[in-house]
Amino acid sequence: MWPPARRRSSCQLTHVCPGITAPPATTRHAHGHLRDATWPHVVDINEPWTYARGVGPSTVRQRTSTQAGQAVYSPLVLRIYDLYVLGFSCSLIWKCPAARLLRLYEEHVGRHHLDVGVGTGYYLKRARFRIGAPEITLFDLNPNSLEHAARRIAHYQPKTVEGDILEPNHLPRRYYDSISLNFLLHCLPDGGAGKWRLFDHLIPTLAEDGLVFGSTLLGRDLPLLRRQRLFMTVYNGKGIFSNQHDSPERLQAELQRRFQRVHIEQVGAGALFVASGPR
Ligand SMILES: C[S@@+](CC[C@H](N)C(=O)[O-])C[C@H]1O[C@@H](n2cnc3c(N)ncnc32)[C@H](O)[C@@H]1O
Numbered sequence: 121m122w123p124p125a126r127r128r129s130s131c132q133l134t135h136v137c138p139g140i141t142a143p144p145a146t147t148r149h150a151h152g153h154l155r156d157a158t159w160p161h162v163v164d165i166n167e168p169w170t171y172a173r174g175v176g177p178s179t180v181r182q183r184t185s186t187q188a189g190q191a192v193y194s195p196l197v198l199r200i201y202d203l204y205v206l207g208f209s210c211s212l213i214w215k216c217p218a219a220r221l222l223r224l225y226e227e228h229v230g231r232h233h234l235d236v237g238v239g240t241g242y243y244l245k246r247a248r249f250r251i252g253a254p255e256i257t258l259f260d261l262n263p264n265s266l267e268h269a270a271r272r273i274a275h276y277q278p279k280t281v282e283g284d285i286l287e288p289n290h291l292p293r294r295y296y297d298s299i300s301l302n303f304l305l306h307c308l309p310d311g312g313a314g315k316w317r318l319f320d321h322l323i324p325t326l327a328e329d330g331l332v333f334g335s336t337l338l339g340r341d342l343p344l345l346r347r348q349r350l351f352m353t354v355y356n357g358k359g360i361f362s363n364q365h366d367s368p369e370r371l372q373a374e375l376q377r378r379f380q381r382v383h384i385e386q387v388g389a390g391a392l393f394v395a396s397g398p399r
Contacts (some may be wrong), residue, residue, distance in 0.1 A: 141246040192360050193239070198268045201240050205303075213351050213386025214237050214337055221302060221335050222246055224309040228333040229254055230297025234325065236285050236318075237304030238259070241269025244276070254298075257281060259291070285318045291325045299326065301334030305371075305377070306363035315362070323378065323398045331396035332379070337389050338371065339363035348389045 193201075205216040225243040233254040235244060244256060256278040260266045266280045283289055286308060299322055308315035322332060339352050339361065355361035368384070371391055375382040380397035 131391070139200060154321050156214070190260070190265070191360075193262045193265045195264050198240050202242050205239075206242055209351075210390075213347055214390055215345075215348075216335070216337070216390030218242070220286060220387055221392070224333060224335065224394075225300060225302070226250070228298055228331060229300070230327075230330065231255065232295055232297045232327065233257070234291065234296040234321070234322075235269075236298045236299060236301050237307070238265050238269040239303070240265070243273040243300070243302065244269070244273045244278075257291070257296070259285065259289075269356055269398070283328050285313065286325060287304075287321070289321055291322075291324070294327055296325050297330050299328050299330070299332045301332065301336075303333070303335060305336035306339070306366060309362045310365055319374070319378050319395075320399070326398060329396070331394060333374060333392075333394040335390050335392045336366065336371065337363060338366045338368060338391055339348075339371065340365055341367035342386075342389060344389060352389075 135248050135320060156180045179312055207223075210216055210218045210221070222243055226247045226249070229247060229249055229251070231251055231254055235241075236259045238244075238258045238260045241258070253276055253283070255390070256273065256276050257280070258266055259281045260269075263282055266282055270278050270280050273291070281289070281291065285304070301318075305315060307320075308318065321338050325333070337352070338360050339356065340363070344352065352361060358362055368386065371393065372382065372384055375384070375393060375395045379395035380399060381395065383394045385392045
């Protein structure tokens, strides 16, 4: 069955998503939760769910309406992404080094982890996990990113879900111990109901003591360096970024509206955040 059900104190299935039929068989995973013995390689989530078999990592596809903020991630761009974005830009433009973001990642990844906006899978590839190998789900709107990241961390056998995080999702409920959102928020369009609704879509997927962590570049109410302002203007003009209205206060307010515990640290033009205890 997917989404898989979490095992808590007993061996019972504690949650089954509405509308999703029970699997023909389940196996008990070595680490104690139940998972599908017939996990499909490719699942097309255009309701009703249809199951098909394919090759490669398990993939779930979901119909989407929003495409903004992901179009730039072609296979070619992904090949130079680590060098240009995480090497050059993070350190020299944003003053928010990738090493700091990697540390945030290592500190907060839990046993069942969901990465949203996966890019190249850089952190997952490099992170040293305190808790041993996590069970990883990758979520992204762009199939190139999903494929690239999944290939890079194939040894963790990640599940991949193609979908728009600004839309409701079919991810497992009350399941993830940690959810990472790195350099995603500044790519999301802020029109309509606003980019911040992604938290409303993710909160139901969090396990009881789960947390959300991540980083974003802020485009407003920060004393930006001249080169930072220049790159923000160009990227916003091209639609790669949409962060003209993202201020430190806005980030804090949107997180505090939804979580009881919020920690934000400013590093250069970036803000690193950790939030837990959904309200
Ligand atoms: C700037 S990259 C960040 C990659 C990586 N997390 C990092 O920190 O280097 C943004 C990623 O978010 C994805 N993305 C953009 N909009 C999205 C959306 N609405 N839903 C899901 N993923 C999205 C893009 O395809 C891309 O993989």
